[in-house]
Amino acid sequence: MERTDTADGPSKVMSMKEAVAAFVHDGATVAIEGFTHLVPTAAGHEIIRQGRKDLTVVRMTADIVVDQMIAAGCVSRLVSSFVGNSSAGSLGELRRRIERAGPAPLAFEEYSHYGMVCRYLAGSQRLPFYPLRSYGGSDLPSVNSDLRKVTSPYPGPDGQPEQIYVVPPVNPDVTIIHAQRADRRGNTQIWGLTGIQAEAVYAGDKAIVVVEEVVADDVVRSDPNRTLVPSHAVDAVVVCPRGAHPSFAQGYYDRDNAFYRAWSHISKDPERLRAWLAEWVYGTADHAEYVDRLGEDFWAGLAVGEALSEPVNYGRRL
Amino acid sequence: MERTDTADGPSKVMSMKEAVAAFVHDGATVAIEGFTHLVPTAAGHEIIRQGRKDLTVVRMTADIVVDQMIAAGCVSRLVSSFVGNSSAGSLGELRRRIERAGPAPLAFEEYSHYGMVCRYLAGSQRLPFYPLRSYGGSDLPSVNSDLRKVTSPYPGPDGQPEQIYVVPPVNPDVTIIHAQRADRRGNTQIWGLTGIQAEAVYAGDKAIVVVEEVVADDVVRSDPNRTLVPSHAVDAVVVCPRGAHPSFAQGYYDRDNAFYRAWSHISKDPERLRAWLAEWVYGTADHAEYVDRLGEDFWAGLAVGEALSEPVNYGRRL
């Protein structure tokens, strides 16, 4: 009953250019997830290179890559629960768009982190809503009419009817995540911080998984619990080493904290921001060129040592 | 900032006898989880030895260990979504209790598997209810008044109000699971089928984790993603090798399919069932004696070979 490899279906490996062209369309809702770890920056840059317009970007932590996509004119609406440059400062372009509507206004749907998590949970589980014990007394429902309440059909702790806030599902047209590795058909393995990536993929109509490396089927199958996203949920596998820079990939390279700090200054000045995009995004054919231009010395500074997990025994029938 | 091991809090390792005595009380609601894999049989046997009464047992797949606990007079109420001896046949005692109320009636709350999953999700997340797209048109709500409906505050796909069934949370007094390994403070690692164990633990007021082995802190910390239950959720760690028999522990021993088949015959005859309990539960001081009595030849028949996961690199700062 063992199936041969060739019979298991076609490879989904394609270039970033192909994946973005095929699955990210003007006007689409695009979820880009990765909580500080494994931020799909290279995918955002390719969306900028291809000049996508009018995107609704869904992202818990709208950070540098979102600021860049906004600055490049790709984004008309943002759905997020944290719009800041990590703990390193501000997102200059995003603030200009919201504070001064300049050069153009940005529609913003504001949530809390768990509100976003629950929207992905509802989206991935095909639920009409997801309940959570936040938002009671907050001003957010007054500016976000999608935050609504439901009365529980069970009595509350005091025997009285109990109300709880709910959020609606989010079902992006495409979800993009970055991961350490996948096999050629999209069985995707992530370790370290795993965030909301799996649910974001299941919530999406299509999914692009960008990986540090494609590995042999046997590597994935030696540890099936490490597969957070099975192939049936994946439409494109893009091999893009160091594609999460300036964020990090646990076990592959460290976070570029200096760039996070620099971004607050770069993004504060529209001219400087334009120049940065011209040099590093429009001025590079693809992420490989971006990586090359940073240079091997630079990457050596982000290199990490080895700390291997101890193997576990899955066992085999004797 | 590295903390010394001794400062990290006391060990939670105790004997099965101590753990059951401390955390399983007459009249309690006890969740016993493990879906075919890692069934906490030895814990059930110790509950029988200690003569617990009037328990409400919550278990998705009520199988052999539940039939044994019912036969021993421990259980007055069962909450479950599958009451059968796997694909091997029937649970004799359970059927007598329900079909003939003999020797005493058994209260039964019937759910579907996902209904149970959602009850644990609600319990673990402190939600007043959890919605799911099952139960519409089923006769189960007519015999289980805890299956209720909520109207979504968002319009349905046709623009009309949309109704959905919900289940209430379950918050057992104690949850018992079996796992491959934990450290002495209860950081618990499970691989292979992971089922609903983590949520069942979080839903419980107290939690007993029975393990094949307690391992050094470094083993657990070499692979933190493998820890499905963190120590803050665990009250007792019980070392009990082969404590999941006749179910299996991935990588440790295989399933005893012959015993599953035998149970349909044993449990069909109340006398034979009583004799089995007398010999294998009341007649053994603890699970170690049960294991010894089965004998090394028996265990050799369930032995498994090696199929190690390939290690992943978590990295270390250089």
Next chain:
Amino acid sequence: MTTTAPETVTSSELLSVVASRELASRRTVFAGIGLPTLATELAHLTVASQIEVVYESGVCGAHPSHLPETIADAVLISGAEAVLSMPALFGCVLQGGHIDVGFLGAAQIDRWGNLNTSVIGDWERPAVRLPGSGGAMEVMANSHEVFVVMRRHNPRSFTAELDFCTTPGPDRALAEGIRPLGAGVTRVITELGILARAGVGEELRLVAVHPGVTVDQVRAATGWDLKAAASVDTVPPPTEAELRLLREDVDPGRVYLR
């Protein structure tokens, strides 16, 4: 056990082959152990090369070294492509709508494809307490369609009135105002033939009989007034190629092929 000669096709072989054909071009199947496994593995070798079985235990993309004895068999886990938690399996994969075909069995089925796996008799004090839903209710509500394979075709199992409806098809759900994802039961494959319906609002109709079986025989074995298609086909018997694959490649040890 030796290979049976092609002319003596067992009931398991017949049902597996017929079910496998119905899986043409399907991608994801939610299946238990036994006949659904055989049908899916045979379909993989014949009409649905990219088919993937998802098991209720959470296993996706299994590559077992031996034929599994349960949906949770250790050999399904070692070497699998992914093993999911229950919330992911039931929530994201099944309720999320990723299953093309779910396989279900039942003690009783009615003309709308509603199923009973709870009790024979009254729920409170049944004559027979059956195992209950398991995940069947979720498979029915969330798969795009459901195939039912029942060896025995008789009026007690194919009944006008279920003793208890554990697992409702979409007609019953809609009557309560709940809109399910899929079509419910679209195929019932038995030792006598194939019943089919397209979805909501349609009764199961007899669409094909096995060679030598008459429409009247099937009607007599069915507890409701079974309607037949305008033209009832005869199921083409298993081909030599299908039987060879089933016996030599799928289940050479005859674990399920009884």
Next chain:
Amino acid sequence: MTTTAPETVTSSELLSVVASRELASRRTVFAGIGLPTLATELAHLTVASQIEVVYESGVCGAHPSHLPETIADAVLISGAEAVLSMPALFGCVLQGGHIDVGFLGAAQIDRWGNLNTSVIGDWERPAVRLPGSGGAMEVMANSHEVFVVMRRHNPRSFTAELDFCTTPGPDRALAEGIRPLGAGVTRVITELGILARAGVGEELRLVAVHPGVTVDQVRAATGWDLKAAASVDTVPPPTEAELRLLREDVDPGRVYLR
């Protein structure tokens, strides 16, 4: 950087030491990077030996090789006891009620401990767009109590009327009929002293001032009519032992001790 002499205690040191004392006998703390990290690590060495920090990124039981620069720093992950997914972290750990003390900061706080981290000015067209809630709303609603550490104590931050309430305390939630788990903000630790409240229905009151600070000074720095406890204590200054542990064991590289 060289160690500062004990007599010249920095604001970071003062706030860390005072916050650490408030953590006596606590078990689980939800904390960001910076002062809360320092306070928790110092408490671990002094008044709360079993304290565990849970990070918003999902890390439990971290054993970092270097002081982390963010809550998601790779050094928090390698060697940790557990790393949880977001649904597990926010759903089971936080909303599940496993956090004793959550640490929060804010641009504005009012007398009930409600917080604003969204905007200065009007939400639709703000003077300053701030980052927003992140997980703060969940920390407030689900921790048993919340400590706020604010370096600057001035009337713009300690305001009678928030420009926007991002993260409500339990009083606001209850006014809407929603019952939160915990007491909301129970301690506000600033460069001037300590404000405290026990829970629902109580305003923040001044309970202690740092040596040399007067009650009137704190009142003048507060944007509402701040009430003081019947007897306002003077915060005992950091002891030599506390400062030594903080400087030599907790943050010898002075990553956060600015």
